[in-house]
Amino acid sequence: MGRNERMAERLDRIALQAERDAGAAVMAHDDVTARDMLERAQAARKAASLLRAGPSGVRDLLAS
Numbered sequence: 401m402g403r404n405e406r407m408a409e410r411l412d413r414i415a416l417q418a419e420r421d422a423g424a425a426v427m428a429h430d431d432v433t434a435r436d437m438l439e440r441a442q443a444a445r446k447a448a449s450l451l452r453a454g455p456s457g458v459r460d461l462l463a464s
Contacts, residue, residue: 408448415444 422437450458 404451404454408451411444411448411451415441415448418444 418437418441422434422441425431425434425437453460
């Protein structure tokens with residue numbers, strides 16, 4: 401497993417934790433934190449996708 405794949409997996413774990421934290425924030429009626437955590441999860445998943453796509457696939461990912 402290469403460096404990019406390891407980082408992508410780490411970003412996936414960050415996204416999962418952020419989604420859990422968002423759920424906890426919703427239960428605590430903290431909408432601001434919930435939104436922030438969902439944005440963090442989305443950004444982590446996008447970054448993981450870019451890493452997995454590699455240099456040749458980034459253009460296609462950004463276009464979608």
